[in-house]
Amino acid sequence: MKRIAVQISQRDDCRDLPLPAYMSEHAAGMDLLAAVAEEEVVPAGQWKRIATGISIALPDGFEAQVRPRSGLAMKHGIALVNAPGTIDADYRGEIGVLLINHGVGPFRVRRGDRIAQLVIAPVHRAEWIPVEALPETERSSGGFGHTGVAANRTEGEGR
Numbered sequence: 527m528k529r530i531a532v533q534i535s536q537r538d539d540c541r542d543l544p545l546p547a548y549m550s551e552h553a554a555g556m557d558l559l560a561a562v563a564e565e566e567v568v569p570a571g572q573w574k575r576i577a578t579g580i581s582i583a584l585p586d587g588f589e590a591q592v593r594p595r596s597g598l599a600m601k602h603g604i605a606l607v608n609a610p611g612t613i614d615a616d617y618r619g620e621i622g623v624l625l626i627n628h629g630v631g632p633f634r635v636r637r638g639d640r641i642a643q644l645v646i647a648p649v650h651r652a653e654w655i656p657v658e659a660l661p662e663t664e665r666s667s668g669g670f671g672h673t674g675v676a677a678n679r680t681e682g683e684g685r
Contacts, residue, residue: 530585530588530646531585532582532583532584532585532588532646533582533583534546534580534581534582534583535580535581535582535583536579536580537561537579537580537620539561539563539579540561540579540580543559543561543579543637543638544559545580546558546559546580546644554643554645555593555643555644555645556643556644556645557595557640557642557643557644558578558580558592558621558623558640558641558642558643558644559578559579559638559639559640559641560576560577560578560623560635560636560637560638560639560641561576561577561578561579561580561637562576562577562635562636562637563637564637565634565635565636565637566634566635567632567633567634567635568604568625568626568627568632568633568635569627569632570627570628570629570630570631570632570633571627571628572626572627573607573624573625573626573627574624574625574635575622575623575624575625576622576623576624576625576635576641577620577622578620578621578622578623578641579620580620580621581618581619581620581621582613582621583615583618584613584614584615584646585615586615587615587648587649588615588646588647588648588649589612589613589614589615589646589647589649590612590613590621590644590645590646590647591610591611591612591613591644591645591646591647592606592609592610592611592612592613592621592623592642592643592644593606593609593610593611593642593643593644593645594606594609594642594643595640595641595642595643598641602627602629602633603627603628603629603630603633604625604626604627604628604629604633605625605626605628606623606624606625606626606642607624607625607626608624610645611623611624615649621644623641623642625641625642
């Protein structure tokens, strides 16, 4: 697996928190921790920015994606307002996580809670090539729901 060096800075009042880390050998994302001074509450149906206490300097050609944690989604209905959030290579501010509570009750965030994942990914810059017509494909302009919902339907059924 390819590794890249990423500079990271931690707020002085957050040095008690561990840096983001991969929790298993093949994990794609590192856990981001809540750097809240006191417990924060995200009421049902609302969202809140939660600080992480870290800033990073990505190498050119990379982005960091802030993604939800599946366990928080399944157990509490917690997601990210802008999932995935993108951190560009030229951003140097503190990483914040926009948690939204789709659950039925308040969600409590405590210092050091694992609130999101951070995935480092390569970025490619597009160079537009204007054309009069695009190459045809079998799908063509079929969009939202054009292939149906059931995996066992015969071709053409349910489209």
